[in-house]
Amino acid sequence: MAQKRALITGITGQDGSYLAEFLLTKNYKVFGLTRRTSTPNYERIKHIEDKIELIPGDLLDQQSITSAVAYSKPDEIYNLAAQSFVATSWSQPVLTGEFTALGVTRVLEAVRQIKPQAKFYQASSSEMFGMVRENPQNESTPFHPRSPYGVAKVYGHWIAINYRESYNLFIVSGILFNHESPRRGLEFVTRKISHTVAKIHLKQADRIVLGNLDAKRDWGFAGDYVKAMWLMLQQDGPDDYVIATGQNHSVADFVEEAFGVIGVKNWKKYIHVSKQLFRPAEVDFLIGDSSKARKVLGWRPTVGFTQLVRMMVENDIKLLRANSK
Numbered sequence: 001m002a003q004k005r006a007l008i009t010g011i012t013g014q015d016g017s018y019l020a021e022f023l024l025t026k027n028y029k030v031f032g033l034t035r036r037t038s039t040p041n042y043e044r045i046k047h048i049e050d051k052i053e054l055i056p057g058d059l060l061d062q063q064s065i066t067s068a069v070a071y072s073k074p075d076e077i078y079n080l081a082a083q084s085f086v087a088t089s090w091s092q093p094v095l096t097g098e099f100t101a102l103g104v105t106r107v108l109e110a111v112r113q114i115k116p117q118a119k120f121y122q123a124s125s126s127e128m129f130g131m132v133r134e135n136p137q138n139e140s141t142p143f144h145p146r147s148p149y150g151v152a153k154v155y156g157h158w159i160a161i162n163y164r165e166s167y168n169l170f171i172v173s174g175i176l177f178n179h180e181s182p183r184r185g186l187e188f189v190t191r192k193i194s195h196t197v198a199k200i201h202l203k204q205a206d207r208i209v210l211g212n213l214d215a216k217r218d219w220g221f222a223g224d225y226v227k228a229m230w231l232m233l234q235q236d237g238p239d240d241y242v243i244a245t246g247q248n249h250s251v252a253d254f255v256e257e258a259f260g261v262i263g264v265k266n267w268k269k270y271i272h273v274s275k276q277l278f279r280p281a282e283v284d285f286l287i288g289d290s291s292k293a294r295k296v297l298g299w300r301p302t303v304g305f306t307q308l309v310r311m312m313v314e315n316d317i318k319l320l321r322a323n324s325k
């Protein structure tokens with residue numbers, strides 16, 4: 001059988017790096033779209049850089065995306081690139097719309113025009129459920145996004161479905177709940193906590209400044225979630241799937257668990273709550289029902305909450321120790 005070819009937008013991000021690793025284990029030829037930066041930001045993929053091929057391009061630039069599709073001739077396209085940080089979407093709402101919403105249409109257009117046989121994965125998000133209408137949330141739960149990011153993701157979700165229905169393309173949308181890892185960006189709450197707890201352990205910090213401690217998220221491990229993306233493209237037909245653990249915890253629970261890893265019980269004395277970090281509109285409570293993915297794809301998470309938090313804190317301690325040598 002000919003070697004399969006995959007193009008990943010957002011390959012330098014958390015999910016892109018895990019997905020690239022995963023596809024290499026399946027013997028894919030992996031291409032990744034990367035945008036120009038003044039200094040290289042290949043931190044997450046440097047260990048596999050010689051096994052993948054990077055193609056310059058940007059979600060704002062139709063020509064570069066079309067050229068990347070023409071050059072890589074992919075059997076599968078994973079559209080992971082986005083302005084993915086919810087808080088930034090209020091300070092840069094137009095940019096978020098350009099990247100996270102219209103960017104999807106640009107990639108879809110390239111596929112439609114150049115490689116309509118390719119299978120396409122769209123990175124949709126549980127942020128689309130926002131002010132939730134039911135618990136747990138599944139594929140038919142109505143959307144009520146609460147941020148410019150969430151609104152942009154709803155557009156991306158529906159334009160993907162529209163291209164599937166209009167042009168009969170193999171397009172799937174994965175509605176993924178929060179997934180974390182040692183490669184998570186430092187601005188997201190889980191990594192902010194694990195990294196600062198590691199610093200406190202090493203006496204490099206004495207407190208964590210956080211916003212809303214009561215928000216609840218269904219947190220899984222990114223390595224498990226990229227496998228679900230791939231499984232969705234291996235089915236006979238395109239469909240949409242919720243990917244989640246089915247358990248949720250508050251930000252405070254995450255803090256407590258992280259301090260537990262370094263043997264600290266009285267964690268509250270290290271927390272400073274700043275109103276500045278509260279969002280103009282919050283998503284209070286997310287919990288996903290992934291029974292369709294479990295039944296149809298045979299997918300299930302392998303890393304639970306406790307293991308995830310431990311993995312992140314221990315990794316950050318190792319990282320900080322190595323950096324201070």
Ligand code: NAP
Nearest residue numbers: 010012013014015058059080081082084123125176178179
């Ligand atoms: P991430 O770590 O923030 O990575 C985002 C990627 O998009 C990076 O590679 C980034 O490149 C790239 N990108 C941003 N703007 C771009 C542009 N204009 N042109 C080309 N590339 C651009 O995000 P992630 O956590 O891996 O998430 C992957 C996708 O899944 C995103 O679409 C996110 O919205 C969605 N999602 C994530 C979660 C989650 O919990 N992680 C849940 C649901 C959905 P640079 O490295 O150059 O910045």
Ligand code: G4F
Nearest residue numbers: 084086125126127177178187188189190210211212215277
């Ligand atoms: O870690 P967060 O920034 O992730 P959020 O907003 O849930 O979004 C992530 O998951 C989505 C899937 O549901 C993705 F689509 C999206 O791309 C991203 O990956 O915030 C989680 C919660 C929020 O309720 C926030 O208000 O943590 C709360 N929080 C409290 N203090 C904080 C902080 N969030 C951040 N980032 N920083 C804080 O200091």
